[in-house]
Amino acid sequence: MVGSVIPLGLSAPTPLCLSSACHRLRRVAALAIIVAVGIALWTNAALAASDLATYLPKAQPGDFFTGADRFGPPQGDPPIVPVYRGDQLQGFVYLNSDFANSIGYSGKPIHILVGIDSDGIVRGLKLVDHKEPIVLIGIPEPRIVAAVNSLIGKDMRPIAQGAERSPQVDIISGATVTVLVMSDSIVRSAVRLIRTGRIGGGSAVAVSPPATKTLDLGKGEIRDWASLVGDGSVRRLHLTIGEVNDAFAKSGNTAAAENPEAGDASDTFIDLYVALASAPTIGRSLLGDDAYERLKESLQPGQQAIMIAGDGVYSFKGSAYVRGGIFDRVEILQQGSSTRFRDRNHTRLGALAADGAPDFREIGLFITPPEFTLDPTQPWELQLLVQRNFGSRDKAFLTFDLDYNLPDRYLRSEQRAVTAPSSAPETQTPSPGSQVSAPADADEEPLWMRIWRSQPTSIAITAIALIILTAIFFFQNILVRRPMLYTWVRRGYLAFVLIWLGWYANAQLSVVNVVTFTNALVTGFHWEFFLAAPLIFVLWSATAAALLFWGRGPFCGWLCPFGALQELTNTAAKWLKVPQITVPWGLHERLWPIKYVIFLALFGLSLYSVALAETLAEVEPFKTAIILKFARSWPFVAYAGALLVIGLFIERFFCRYLCPLGAALAIPGRIRTFEWLRRWKECGSPCQRCAKDCPVQSIHPEGHINVNECIYCMHCQELYYDDQRCPHMIQMRLKREKFQAMSSPSMRAGGSGPKTVITHAGKPVPVLATAQSQAPTSRSDKGDEHG
DSSP: OHHHHHHHHHHSOOTTOOSHHHHHHHHHHHHHHHHHHHHHHHHHHHHHTOHHHHHGGGSOGGGTSTTOOEEOOOBTTTTBEEEEETTEEEEEEEEGGGTSOOBOTTSSBOEEEEEEOTTSBEEEEEEEEOOOHHHHHTSOHHHHHHHHGGGTTOBOHHHHTTSSOOOOOOOOTTOHHHHHHHHHHHHHHHHHHHHTTSSSSSSOOOOSOOOOEEEOTTOOOOOOHHHHHHTTSEEEEEEEHHHHHHHHHHTTOHHHHTSOOSSOTTSEEEEEEEEETTSHHHHHHHHOHHHHHHHHHHOOTTOOEEEEEEESSSOSSOSHHHHHSBOTTEEEEETTEEEOOBGGGEEEESOOOSTTOOOOSEEEEEEOOTTOOOOTTSOEEEEEEEEEEETTTEEEEEEEEEEEOOOGGGEEEOOOOOOOOSSOOOOOOOOTTSOOOOOOOTTOOOHHHHHHHHOHHHHHHHHHHHHHHHHHHHTHHHHHTSHHHHHHHHHHHHHHIIIIIIIITOOOOOHHHHHHHHHHHHHOOOHHHHHTSHHHHHHHHHHHHHHHHTTTHHIIIIIOHHHHHHHHHHHHHHHTTOOOOOOOHHHHHHHTHHHHHHHHHHHHHHTTOHHHHHHHGGGSOHIIIIISTTOSOHHHHHHHHHHHHHHHHSTTHHHHHTOHHHHHHHHHHTTOOOOOOOOOTTBTTTBOHHHHHOTTOOBOTTSOBOTTTOOOOOHHHHHHHOTTTOHHHHHHHHHHHHHHHHTSHHHHHHOOSOEEEEEETTEEEEEETTTTTHHHHHHHHHHHHHO
16 A cells, blocks of 8 residues: 555656745645555554454453462563462463354354463453344353353363364254354463464474475376275274264263264264265266366365265264354364364265265265365365254254374375574573464355355245346236136245245344344444345345345345234134234224334444343344344243234234334335335225225225335235226126127117117128217226226
8 A cells, every 4th residue: 555655646747846845845745645555554453453452441451360469560462461379470361253253053152261371271251242143042151151162271282283173062942153263262272372383382393394295286187985994095984873872871871872973883873984085086987077176176175175074873964053153063173273164164965975985964065164174185074963962952063083094005105305594592481472373264164255145045946036026026917817826826935934944044134134234334344244144135136136126025025034923823823713903094094103103213222232222123123033042041931922912813013013124114114116006096085995805905995005014915906907806897897797788799680779670682680889888888887907
């Protein structure tokens, strides 16, 4: 930035500045630019390292070290803060997110202050900030903290040196991803500090000696399954039900031991195979030439691919990756570092290409994440997490290890040249405050891009659903003329929105999104924040476009999962003959403003405190009914249930009177472009059929539709074209039928109306006197139909 601005200011020709004073003015301006740029760069650097200063006031020195009474000044970059007891140094405190990835289930960092002494032993932990929904409103935070506190007292030096693998914490049922991320970020950050020599005994840790072997990428022969398993290219872990039951019995967990796995003791619990698929011979043999070439092109420098295949009653994938995007049952460990795969690192395989390979229940191809470097020339291991449910929500866990060492046939030896200095000085120990940077993830792509890349199927399904909805709107006049077809199209779409978009994909828009967006416009807008949730971003983009075309109706009536839940349950209630309550128009019209008051209150409060506004936004039952699927404390479930019960008698009760999101969408929705809801001149005066049949009573007695309240269900458009229910269409049908009847051959042959007999050549020819009188009626009908 400095290099591009300063020469421009010094060399740009300015005809008016010819005097020496002008030259001095230009130099002063250039100097001012340098100062401004310097201040900006310094400010940005300060902001980049300001997280620790933000969260440190939330803790006391005694939270990390017994008897400690003060913090010292921050040291180094990223900063660590010394902690003293009097004048005696006790250790250091740092923020986990400054040194390791701590993105949790919510997609936002989990910030933990970590106290660690000079020997690399963790002495204290304090959770200072997070946005995890399960912890905020489900599982008590002390329970989560207690699980992670098992790391206190753990010496991290052996882990940094590769002598020990990462310690495991107790998993909390329902918060597996959160606990794993918290513990992993603590261990990784401590290991990084030790390896850079800032703590842990005063010397930088040599993790491994210089490698003398590399992966031979020139070998690409095709081998069969038996030979791959025989020489260890594919490693196997086979566990029987009896072995797993015995392991739980020996673990000391009585409750888990008393709930053994059902089945014969000799039956297979899991038959697990693992292989390094990025090795050319192994990859070509297991995947086939074409698939391996595609894999090789997708791998970034330093990334490896691992094939995992399993059979038996236990799944190595589990179900956590569906909810939180992480495979929590398998972990890769090497030299003190570890990683768990996320769904964006995973490709599902149907079968293996190697001759003689058995059929497996599940096969996955996993790519190591950029922040984890797996050395294929060194031993590593896969750790399988086996869980057992007992009681209503309790679980017990055991781990089983599968060691992997790539056979030497896939490696080649290299002789590295070592240049020694003429005089080798003594190795100087970096001080804790020195700015020794650990390997940085400079080439790592932005998080939002990785998230989008990991969800192509969900994004494609959502896009297709939006295209279908657009087609429904553009061809609505064709659909509504076929009421039975349209009814089932609508019900099917609402079922998809509820089950897949809502309960499965958790893509429920909320007034919190509106509050967050407006707050970002005020405090500093960053697209990355909003792009981090692909489906929410896609839905908001579609909703914004729909507001310009049709108003709030496309979202509220078609894309809101909770709205779909209300309508589908009310449909079932009507089928069961539950009586429906029609709110008197005067009361109904005065209840409308409630949702606008709620929205304005939340919006105004967000200008003071976004966090408080998000808390009060629980007036929306979306999180309870859709995101958490009613797995929440009873007050929230009771509130959501009460709204649904009321909705059995008053269709879409919450949408009509309480929804702040509907109010937020109705305000800009008034600038819509199209008026595609047709009306007859008789609508409202005298006919009230549509007004009485509107599911949400959005049609005024005068006949016009209130677009602020309309959910675009198109029920009124069904009536518009229905010649059995719409009075206007009934009259047109009767006229048409009368004309057709009077014009029929039978009426011309034997009608009883007045006749004129014309005799021609002795043959009488009857002529219906009414034939001419029908012509004006025909023109009148035609005019009415277009009127």
